[in-house]
Amino acid sequence: MTLTCGLDFGTSNSTMGVAANGVPQLLALEDGRQTIPSAIFFSFEDDVTYFGRKALSEYVTGADGRIMRALKSVLGTSLINDRTRIKKHQVAFTDILGLFIAELKQRAETALDGQIEQVVVGRPVRFVDDDDKADAEAQDQLEAAVRKQGYRHVEFQFEPIAAALDYERSVTREELALVVDLGGGTSDFTVIRVSPERARATARAQDILATAGVHIGGTDFDRLLSMGKIMPMLGYQTETADHKRVLPSAPYYDLATWHRINRLYNPKTLAELRSTRNEAKHPELVERMIDIVENRLGHRLGASVEEAKIGLSDAEQVRFAFAAHEHDLETEITRADFDAVLENSVARIKATIDATLQLADVEAPAIETLILTGGSTLVPAIVTALAVMFPTAQTVRTDVLGSVGLGLALDASRRFQG
Numbered sequence: 073m074t075l076t077c078g079l080d081f082g083t084s085n086s087t088m089g090v091a092a093n094g095v096p097q098l099l100a101l102e103d104g105r106q107t108i109p110s111a112i113f114f115s116f117e118d119d120v121t122y123f124g125r126k127a128l129s130e131y132v133t134g135a136d137g138r139i140m141r142a143l144k145s146v147l148g149t150s151l152i153n154d155r156t157r158i159k160k161h162q163v164a165f166t167d168i169l170g171l172f173i174a175e176l177k178q179r180a181e182t183a184l185d186g187q188i189e190q191v192v193v194g195r196p197v198r199f200v201d202d203d204d205k206a207d208a209e210a211q212d213q214l215e216a217a218v219r220k221q222g223y224r225h226v227e228f229q230f231e232p233i234a235a236a237l238d239y240e241r242s243v244t245r246e247e248l249a250l251v252v253d254l255g256g257g258t259s260d261f262t263v264i265r266v267s268p269e270r271a272r273a274t275a276r277a278q279d280i281l282a283t284a285g286v287h288i289g290g291t292d293f294d295r296l297l298s299m300g301k302i303m304p305m306l307g308y309q310t311e312t313a314d315h316k317r318v319l320p321s322a323p324y325y326d327l328a329t330w331h332r333i334n335r336l337y338n339p340k341t342l343a344e345l346r347s348t349r350n351e352a353k354h355p356e357l358v359e360r361m362i363d364i365v366e367n368r369l370g371h372r373l374g375a376s377v378e379e380a381k382i383g384l385s386d387a388e389q390v391r392f393a394f395a396a397h398e399h400d401l402e403t404e405i406t407r408a409d410f411d412a413v414l415e416n417s418v419a420r421i422k423a424t425i426d427a428t429l430q431l432a433d434v435e436a437p438a439i440e441t442l443i444l445t446g447g448s449t450l451v452p453a454i455v456t457a458l459a460v461m462f463p464t465a466q467t468v469r470t471d472v473l474g475s476v477g478l479g480l481a482l483d484a485s486r487r488f489q490g
Contacts, residue, residue: 078480
């Protein structure tokens, strides 16, 4: 029997789902859990490749190896053509992407006890902002990686539309909805009409009034928080001793950006950082940077920043503490600090929502329902901005990590099985 599924390959987490008789369900992909972090750890100690939570656990506990996260972020960028060193081998990012997708397929097929040949893959409205060619290339790259794992039929669906399909199962009347899908790497918006009657249709193009997206997501929020509060403790934006210029910012940007951290781990970068330390007004700060890069602690630092970000969704203030090899970093981070570093990003998100409404030719008060999906919809600055923009709309918070996968499963069953 030919099996059909939906694949939500996310920047931070991934899911796979199937549907029977119009009811979707997510498959257990890791220790009974339906979500799996989009992470790979290549262990140098036992030559085993770990995935998901196990990958993160191996890394956090100090095993020697290479961690890869935010794999989706390289699609449509120059990094997709790069190779990274895994022990003695140079491995292409496309092959690493394929490894993770292949593992998802194998786990799903084990759960279903069959071979999956047909798949609807979720994609953001925009992989790459303001570059249609790069955006199309990103989908082509993802499709090639998916097909290489043995899928015979591959189709794509916008992630926010998939979230709307999942929500539509519960509606009792027609509604004009705005789907707000804020994931790890992108923010996508869709104005769509949903209703019990429309849910039975396989072709929904006439119900989708507009879609738009911007390449901003949770990993960008991590980077901005890191650049605003953590990197200054490592010398970012400080001056040289002669007061003629500030220190080069590129290494700090790389350290704050998950999928660029590995670029720092080479002798040339360490030599440049030592040269920077020698001319810095505050060499002790740059020494902390060297400590982190030399001991390859960048991903652990990034994980600590992410934990602080998550903590600020519930608390007005969190204590940030990170122990490097020879130096400790400690500071207080307030929600006001977080709001401040996100100001420009929130403004871009609001502008993209306004553009989506204009494309749909509707005013904000006409939106009856906000369908929120994606972990970044929990960020307080986002919650506040949406409440101001849509004060009368009902807010529906879906399964923030699972609704897209459920919708893709429904879409796959309708497309391939009729």
